[in-house]
Amino acid sequence: KQEVTQIPAALSVPEGENLVLNCSFTDSAIYNLQWFRQDPGKGLTSLLLIQSSQREQTSGRLNASLDKSSGRSTLYIAASQPGDSATYLCATYSGGGADGLTFGKGTHLIIQP
Amino acid sequence: GAGVSQTPSNKVTEKGKYVELRCDPISGHTALYWYRQSLGQGPEFLIYFQGTGAADDSGLPNDRFFAVRPEGSVSTLKIQRTERGDSAVYLCASSPGASGRWEYEQYFGPGTRLTVT
Numbered sequence: 001k002q003e004v005t006q007i008p009a010a011l012s013v014p015e016g017e018n019l020v021l022n023c024s025f026t027d028s029a030i031y032n033l034q035w036f037r038q039d040p041g042k043g044l045t046s047l048l049l050i051q052s053s054q055r056e057q058t059s060g061r062l063n064a065s066l067d068k069s070s071g072r073s074t075l076y077i078a079a080s081q082p083g084d085s086a087t088y089l090c091a092t093y094s095g096g097g098a099d100g101l102t103f104g105k106g107t108h109l110i111i112q113p
Numbered sequence: 114g115a116g117v118s119q120t121p122s123n124k125v126t127e128k129g130k131y132v133e134l135r136c137d138p139i140s141g142h143t144a145l146y147w148y149r150q151s152l153g154q155g156p157e158f159l160i161y162f163q164g165t166g167a168a169d170d171s172g173l174p175n176d177r178f179f180a181v182r183p184e185g186s187v188s189t190l191k192i193q194r195t196e197r198g199d200s201a202v203y204l205c206a207s208s209p210g211a212s213g214r215w216e217y218e219q220y221f222g223p224g225t226r227l228t229v230t
Binding site for chain 1 (some may be wrong): 117130145148151153154155156158160161169170172204206217218219220221222224
């Protein structure tokens, strides 16, 4: 059974810093990995989707990498802003009888103005 | 265009009662998913629909939980004889694809917060 772990559980940094959020998974047989952000009391907003054949995806100040063989993904946020404050979740999709996403518990990020 | 919508946004019910939670997916999305998120946890998969049929219900915790999608669009999650442990946020997501569905992102609704007293 797939297990997804996110480190750190919480992170507080001053505005303007570059930062890295980590995600690891136990079963490397995934089809894709997706990063989400969740604001308090809200649903999930998709940030980036990386297919298993890809190494990274970029969107604006966000860059996500995937190393399937080692079971790791990182989300890099450049020049952080207070509006980036949220919980960031990573999730893997394995398919083949496990049709839902498997999520980590998330990293709660606070960007201090 | 319109995103995934869920109603109600909040539902408070007494232990033992029956509840229905509704999900309206993005128009044209054939795949629909239900998840449950407890406080401080990531969402947990409950059930996946492809069209009208439940293609994977392996995440449903027990037979008190049931979901339908009779016309391949709107879905309803039904919980019988609710228990306090059912209190959570119930999230719905949709995505475009059937074959090759792993190529597509899942788009989530705002969720229904269920509180069982």
